[in-house]
Amino acid sequence: MRGKRDVKSYGLVLGLMGLMVIFNSMPGWAQEFRFPTRPITLILPYTVGGATDVEARIVASFWKKKLGQPVTVENKAGGGGAIGHREIKRSKSDGYTVGCTGWPDTAVQVARKGDELGFRNEDFALLGAFSNAPGGIIVRKDGPFKTFKDFVDYAKKNPGKVTIAAAGDIWLLHVYEIEDALGVKLNAIKFSGGGEVFNALLGGHVMSIMAGVHFAIGGADKGVIALAITGREKIDKLPGIPIMRDLGFDVAYDLKRIFIAPVNTPKPILDKLRSTLKELDQDPEFVDKYKAMGQIYQPSFGPELDRIYQEVNQRIKVKVAKCQDRFEE
Secondary structure, three states, X not given: OHHHHHHHHHHHHHHHHHHHHHHHHOOHHHHOOOOOOOOEEEEEOOOOOOHHHHHHHHHHHHHHHHHOOOEEEEEOOOHHHHHHHHHHHHOOOOOOEEEEEEEOHHHHHHHHHHHHHOOOHXXXXXXXXXXXXXXXXXXXXXXXXXXXXXXXXXXXXXXXXXXXXXXXXXXXXXXXXXXXXXXXXXXXEEEOOXXXXXXXXXXXXXXXXXXXXXXXXXXXXXXXXXXXXXXXXXXXXXOOOOEHHHHXXXXXXXXXXXXXXXXXXXXXXXXXXXXXXXXXXXXXXHHHHHHOOOOOXXXXXXXXXXXXXXXXXXXXXXXXXXXXXXXXX
């Protein structure tokens, strides 16, 4: 009998030892979820000093308080943002490397260049967004257009005569969509940056620009006005300016700076990153500092952000395929 008990006891000991081995081999978060335990790097695929850089640094300065660890911004510019996005995609999926993407600029790049970019829209998990910078048709107050109707009527009567400046492929896509929606031909001129576009308008070198509405908001004292907005919602700071959908034209994009992580990051870590980021929306000091940048504050999180992201990515894929030859002009 004693021999049998000894065998059973020996087997029990072996079983417990086996469970300990299995337990100790499990990832740290499965044993006791502790995240983060060291600093987090926030990769920004753009240059220092731009609007996205400023926003990312403000978010990082408050996010670190919620996470209990430093959040350090690293600028990885180049290739129109492709270099930084590739680095975010290739980083270890442990939550210690996140990023901030200017979207849907990246969706246009993916639609235009495909696999040569080295990343896809699906390579990132969305954490949240605070901004919305929809575009608008912006003109000088002392110019020939006082209303959106003036702009459309002139463009129809004078094909190719209305000069409209745009920076980057996303704003060019807006121009092409406007042309198709209105049945007009505009003279699109591509610039390398938003500042150059705005200066071209102020200097009278172009009749109009297709750019973020913050140029109209911040440039009111410089004599510029928005004729129409290409976002989904009206802008409180631009009372009386219609959105194109309300005018019967299906041109609507939300331009957001979305915080992202590699798509394979474990769910408990994503949940922690998302919940702490969302907590900033309840911090009056953060909200006030964010709004002081002059950006439009429209926070987006969870399923609604995912839905918009997928919907617009698909829309852009279709639109870019139709406009590919115009991008090459």
